[in-house]
Every structure is written in structure tokens, then in C-alpha cells.
Amino acid sequence: MVEKMMRTLVIIGSQWGDEGKGKITDYYADQVKYVVRFQGGNNAGHTIVVDGERFAFHLIPSGVVRGKTVIIGNGVVVDPAVLLEEIRQLDERGIKVNLKISSKAHVIMPYHVAQDGLQDAMKGKYAAGTTKRGIGPAYSDKAARDGIRMMDLIQPKILKEKLEFIIPIKQKMLEIYQSDQVLDSGGIIKQYTAYGKALEPYIDDIEYLLNDAITRGSKVLFEGAQGALLGIDHGLYPHGTSSNCCGQAASTGTGVPMNKIDYVMGVVKAYTSRVGSGPVPTELTGKTGEKIREQGNEYGTTTGRPRRVGWLDLVALKYTTMINGFDGFALTLLDVLEGIDPIKICTAYKHGNDIIDRWIADTNFLKDCDPVYKDMKGWSPRSPQEWNEIANKGFDSLPGPMKEYINVIEEFIGVPIVLVSIGPNRNDTVIRKDIFNL
Ligand code: GDP
Ligand code: IMO
Ligand code: MG
Numbered sequence: 218m219v220e221k222m223m224r225t226l227v228i229i230g231s232q233w234g235d236e237g238k239g240k241i242t243d244y245y246a247d248q249v250k251y252v253v254r255f256q257g258g259n260n261a262g263h264t265i266v267v268d269g270e271r272f273a274f275h276l277i278p279s280g281v282v283r284g285k286t287v288i289i290g291n292g293v294v295v296d297p298a299v300l301l302e303e304i305r306q307l308d309e310r311g312i313k314v315n316l317k318i319s320s321k322a323h324v325i326m327p328y329h330v331a332q333d334g335l336q337d338a339m340k341g342k343y344a345a346g347t348t349k350r351g352i353g354p355a356y357s358d359k360a361a362r363d364g365i366r367m368m369d370l371i372q373p374k375i376l377k378e379k380l381e382f383i384i385p386i387k388q389k390m391l392e393i394y395q396s397d398q399v400l401d402s403g404g405i406i407k408q409y410t411a412y413g414k415a416l417e418p419y420i421d422d423i424e425y426l427l428n429d430a431i432t433r434g435s436k437v438l439f440e441g442a443q444g445a446l447l448g449i450d451h452g453l454y455p456h457g458t459s460s461n462c463c464g465q466a467a468s469t470g471t472g473v474p475m476n477k478i479d480y481v482m483g484v485v486k487a488y489t490s491r492v493g494s495g496p497v498p499t500e501l502t503g504k505t506g507e508k509i510r511e512q513g514n515e516y517g518t519t520t521g522r523p524r525r526v527g528w529l530d531l532v533a534l535k536y537t538t539m540i541n542g543f544d545g546f547a548l549t550l551l552d553v554l555e556g557i558d559p560i561k562i563c564t565a566y567k568h569g570n571d572i573i574d575r576w577i578a579d580t581n582f583l584k585d586c587d588p589v590y591k592d593m594k595g596w597s598p599r600s601p602q603e604w605n606e607i608a609n610k611g612f613d614s615l616p617g618p619m620k621e622y623i624n625v626i627e628e629f630i631g632v633p634i635v636l637v638s639i640g641p642n643r644n645d646t647v648i649r650k651d652i653f654n655l
Pocket of ligand 2: 230233234235236260261262263345346347348349350351352353441442443444447456457458459491492493494518
């Protein structure tokens with residue numbers, strides 16, 4: 218058998234975000250040279266814990282803690298103030314930031330942030346409950362070809378020319394939204410010129426850098442943000458985000474072609490969580506939901522909002538597996554379900570008299586779907602140290618009912634679960650299959 222040489226790994230949230238992508242990225246970052254964000258912006262909040270020390274990233278790829286070269290691709294929307302603050306904080310913690318930013322990445326401007334909050338507030342039942350970070354308006358301007366790119370930030374004359382045209386239009390837009398906020402054109406131009414100066418050393422043609430690196434045999438890890446059910450094309454429109462959150466976006470968001478993508482890994486948490494609005498068929502609103510929220514500390518990394526929680530939805534997972542073509546899964550947060558018995562898994566929906574095995578990205582349809590559940594036996598609580606000891610011993614040491622839970626998911630989805638996570642720390646991790654030596 219010919220050994221497959223793996224050069225690139227894409228990590229994707231397979232649900233509604235917050236599946237533990239940061240932890241999994243940090244785990245595999247050890248084995249690569251570059252770690253790359255390719256979509257989304259600082260709506261993301263990726264947490265990693267190393268020897269008890271916690272890091273939360275919004276824009277900088279999680280590989281930075283491992284000292285890897287980190288890259289922000291053209292598909293990302295960048296708030297320069299947030300990025301510079303993240304660099305400053307890492308510097309303060311003694312972590313060197315080896316960063317490259319695509320010259321084609323779009324910039325989140327103050328009017329985007331203002332517009333985001335105003336727009337979502339007016340939408341009533343169609344609101345997404347956004348993170349109010351200006352993500353949607355920045356991607357709208359990109360599509361309308363009114364965006365400011367990183368390359369504009371470092372060309373003061375062009376930046377001024379563009380903003381003198383755009384800002385008066387944005388001012389009128391804010392007035393339509395009945396805001397009395399006044400955009401200080403001169404101040405914005407000055408501020409963003411200064412950001413350009415500060416970020417200039419990082420700006421590069423990352424498509425050349427990455428393609429050359431892969432051709433030379435370097436390994437690259439692509440870190441997805443959000444989750445497949447939030448994606449603009451295949452997610453629950455209009456309650457999701459404004460970028461594509463699927464594996465294919467790793468290609469468009471960096472300029473690395475599809476035939477250089479070797480492995481797409483879905484990250485799935487052992488239950489469901491959701492920040493923001495829109496129907497979640499398996500949502501738990503009672504005591505069990507509260508217990509999962511508390512045990513999983515399910516509060517947003519970015520906004521601090523309590524996350525809605527529910528049982529694992531295999532209908533949705535099978536759908537995102539189809540869209541992304543996941544080669545394997547990392548199953549996370551299994552320890553959080555300790556002490557809950559039975560644990561339910563949704564295997565189909567009931568819609569009127571019909572049993573449905575498809576996830577249909579239509580709000581009105583989904584809100585009338587009732588989950589059909591399979592009951593699974595739970596496992597008893599352990600201390601974080603005990604979970605860590607189990608992780609060190611390996612897969613066979615996991616509680617029997619947990620192994621059964623893993624096997625049922627794997628069988629239903631038809632894709633191997635190659636990694637199991639039973640705690641937030643880097644080493645609370647069990648490898649079932651070493652994907653870098655396929
Ligand atoms: P991301 O957005 O997908 O990177 O996920 P977040 O960082 O927003 O949320 C995941 C949360 O779960 C973080 O607080 C992680 O530290 C934590 N976490 C990750 N994996 C595990 C796990 O297996 N068990 C527990 N208890 N926590 C985990
Ligand atoms: P990570 O990368 C969970 C949700 C918001 C809202 C919708 C649109 O940490 O998994 P936006 O600000 O993007 O316009 O909001 O998407 N959302 C997330 N939910 N995790 C995220 O990122 C999210 N990023 C956006 O709550 O419903
Ligand atoms: Mg998150």
C-alpha cells in the first residue's frame with residue numbers, strides 16, 4: 218500500500234461554533250509549520266489551555282502558542298484594533314508573534330461595527346443575534362466592492378481617496394437607521410493610516426508563501442472559525458454568519474487550491490451549543506440544559522452570552538459531513554456529559570406525520586421539527602485530574618458507556634472519530650488514529 222503523505226489539514230466546526238476548534242488546532246499545530254485562519258473575523262473566540270494557562274484568540278491563529286508562523290488569509294475580515302491588541306497581549310505574555318496577513322484581507326471599519334448593531338436590532342424575528350463586531354457589514358461591502366483591504370491601509374493616498382467617498386454614504390446609512398452617531402472622516406482616515414503603518418511589516422502575498430511552502434513539503438494547518446451550520450451558503454440563513462464556514466473556504470480564503478487540501482477534520486462537541494437566534498431542534502430549556510451549560514461552562518468566549526445547549530443532533534451532523542466531506546472527526550467535551558443519564562442523541566426529526574432524516578436549512582421548516590431520540594447510558598462524574606489520568610492511559614481506559622456513545626456516533630455518520638477530548642487542557646486528549654502518518 219502506498220503511504221499517503223499528508224501536507225495540509227483543515228479543521229472545521231461541524232455544528233454551530235464553539236466545538237473546541239481552538240483546542241484541536243493547538244493540538245495538531247505541533248506537527249505543522251504554518252497555521253492559517255481563512256474566514257470569519259473577531260466574531261470567533263477560540264480557547265486553548267496549556268498547563269492550566271488559558272488563551273482566548275479572536276483573530277490570531279491558535280498555533281501562535283506553539284511558536285508557529287501564523288497567517289491571516291484573504292477570506293478573513295480584520296479589525297486592526299483587535300488584531301494589534303492581540304499582538305500586544307501576546308507580547309506581554311512573552312509569546313513571539315510570527316504573523317503574515319494577506320494584502321487582500323478586508324478591513325472592518327468603525328461604520329461596520331455601528332451598522333451591525335443597528336441593523337440586527339431592527340430585524341425582529343429575522344435577527345441573527347450577531348456578535349456586533351461588524352462582520353456582516355464588512356463582508357457586504359466586500360461583495361459590493363466597497364471594501365477597504367489591507368493593501369489600501371498601507372497606501373495612505375488611496376485610503377484617503379476611498380474613505381472620502383465611502384464615509385459620507387455610511388453617514389447617510391446610519392441616519393436611515395435613526396442613529397445620531399457622527400462619523401469623523403478626518404479622524405478615521407488618520408487612525409486607519411496609523412493602523413496601516415503598524416501592520417505593514419506583517420502584510421504579504423500569502424498565496425505565494427503558502428503554495429511555495431506546500432510544494433517544498435512544509436505542513437500547513439487551516440483553522441476554521443464558526444461552524445458549518447452558521448455558514449452563509451449551507452447554514453441556517455439568515456441566522457448564521459456572513460462567511461462560508463466549510464472546508465472549501467480554506468481554499469478560496471487563502472489561494473491554496475483544492476487539490477492541495479489533504480484532510481478535512483470536523484470538530485464535534487458531544488452535545489449541541491448555540492449562541493444567537495434561530496431554531497435548534499434538540500435545544501434543552503430545562504434543568505438538564507442548565508446542568509450541561511454549567512458543567513461545560515457554556516458562556517461565549519467573545520460576548521460572554523450564555524450559550525443555548527441541547528442534545529447531539531446526528532441529522533445535522535450527517536448533513537455537515539456531506540457538505541464538508543469530513544475525513545475524520547475530533548469529538549470534544551465528552552467529560553461535560555458526566556452524571557447525566559440517559560444521554561439522548563437525535564437520529565431523525567418528526568415533521569407532522571413524516572419522519573425526516575435530512576437537515577433542511579429553512580427556519581420555518583426546522584422550527585416545526587421534533588427530534589426523534591435514541592437513549593444512551595451515561596457515565597459517572599470524575600475530577601479533572603481523573604479525566605486527565607484516563608487521557609494519559611488511552612482509549613481503552615475511557616468509561617464503557619462513553620466508548621459506546623463514541624461508537625454509535627461513528628457508525629451513524631460513517632466517518633472515523635480519530636481524536637477524543639475529555640478536558641480543556643492540551644493533554645486531556647486521546648488519539649485513536651494518527652492522521653499525520655496515514
Ligand atoms: P471554538 O470556538 O470552537 O474554538 O471553541 P471555544 O473555545 O469557543 O469553546 C470551547 C470551550 O470548551 C473552551 O472553553 C475550551 O477550553 C473548552 N474545551 C475544549 N475541549 C474540551 C473538552 O474536551 N472538555 C472540556 N471540559 N472543555 C473543553
Ligand atoms: P467560533 O469560531 C458561535 C454566531 C452569532 C450569531 C451569528 C452571526 O468561536 O466558533 P456574526 O457576528 O458572525 O455576524 O453573528 O453567528 N457566531 C458564532 N457562534 N461561535 C462563533 O465562532 C460564532 N461566530 C458567530 O452568535 O448568531
Ligand atoms: Mg468559540
